[in-house]
Amino acid sequence: MKYSYYPGCAQHGTAVDYRISVEAVFGRLGIDLEEVKNWNCCGALHVPDRTVKTGLSARTLASAKGLDMATPCNLCYSNLMRAHAALEDSALRTIVNEALTEKYDGNAKPKHLLEVIVKDLGLPKLTEHVKKPLKIKAVPYYGCLLTRPENDFDSPQNPKSLDELILSLGAEPAKYYYKTKCCGGPILITDEELALGLAKELLVMAKETGADCVVVTCPMCHLQLDAKQKAVESKFNIKIDLPVIYFTQLMGLAMGFDPKELGLSQHLVPTDKLIAKIGGRP
Structure with missing residues (x-):
């Protein structure tokens, strides 16, 4: 391929x-x-x-x-x-x-890239490479742009591809009603207060699911939910402490890569507890 x-x-x-x-x-x-x-x-x-x-x-x-x-x-x-x-x-x-x-x-x-994995490679083929079923609960967050404009990849209202990928890695996809709601990233520079408010809604809802992490498919979403998570906690006087990782990092953990080979040490919200629960090394 x-x-x-x-x-x-x-x-x-x-x-x-x-x-x-x-x-x-x-x-x-x-x-x-x-x-x-x-x-x-x-x-x-x-x-x-x-x-x-x-x-x-x-x-x-x-x-x-x-x-x-x-x-x-x-x-x-x-x-x-x-x-x-x-x-x-x-x-x-x-x-x-x-x-x-x-x-x-x-x-x-x-x-x-998510479409390449789910549709072109296929999840049955991906599971052949899973060495360590993850046994965690993960929030599938698609963001507001992955399925828009409407295309033949996934539903713009209720996408399932990331949920199915999480499931194929041995993890449980959390039921998450904000999966396609905007994280605020596109307006962070022009209206930081509103952007942090949008991120807060997503993070609080994700935390309430009892998930071990949020899984994203976009660098802008990751920047907003990982790098700005401390700003959200400070502004709204709340504690989130929820790792946000890329779907490729989740795949890599299930495929047996060392976390350092996946860049997990570079996140601002620590991933140590998540990695320990999976059985890897931080």
């Missing part, structure tokens, strides 16, 4: 731990992620001009070299999907291609 790989900005910045776990787990599974050269930002939430924002993602998709385009970031995935749909408009495609050296042809399908 081989994919063109668009890492997005965070994997070379704030989400190095995510990158470490992706490389370890996908390497073990024999999934080849060929990083595109000279890639650019997807535009995130900061490019208001539709043509420019579509053009940024079109340039990325045009570099796929006949392969599907995999990405680890919910926001990047959403932007690639929106561009893929928007560029069905031939007039817009003509305008965008006039600005591109490598022309967009529409052949590369954007895929989130």
Whole structure:
């Protein structure tokens, strides 16, 4: 299995731990992620001009070299999907291609890494690599962008793919009604008070499930729920102390990787208790 790989900005910045776990787990599974050269930002939430924002993602998709385009970031995935749909408009495609050296042809399908595991590899195949069933309870948090815009990967209202992945690793997915609610990450810079309030709602609900951790699929969500968890505790005078880990890190623990090989020591909310419960070494 081989994919063109668009890492997005965070994997070379704030989400190095995510990158470490992706490389370890996908390497073990024999999934080849060929990083595109000279890639650019997807535009995130900061490019208001539709043509420019579509053009940024079109340039990325045009570099796929006949392969599907995999990405680890919910926001990047959403932007690639929106561009893929928007560029069905031939007039817009003509305008965008006039600005591109490598022309967009529409052949590369954007895929989130979770989709690559659940749909392309398949969970039965993944379970063959499980060496240590996890025996923990984990909150599946999809975030607000993974299943939007609507696509054939999972339901935008009630997604199940991450729940099923957690279950396949020997863990129990917690019943969590906020699984697609925004974490506040996209507005953290412009309205920190509101952003922390949104994160507080998610974290309190997650804590009330009795889970051992929250599992995320996006570096922005991880930044908000892990790095900003202390700020939430301080602002609202509450105690959360709930580890937030990437789905690839959860996979790696079940596959028998040492926690250090998965970047778990780089989190701001300590993962020691979680690792000890699984039976690994912090």
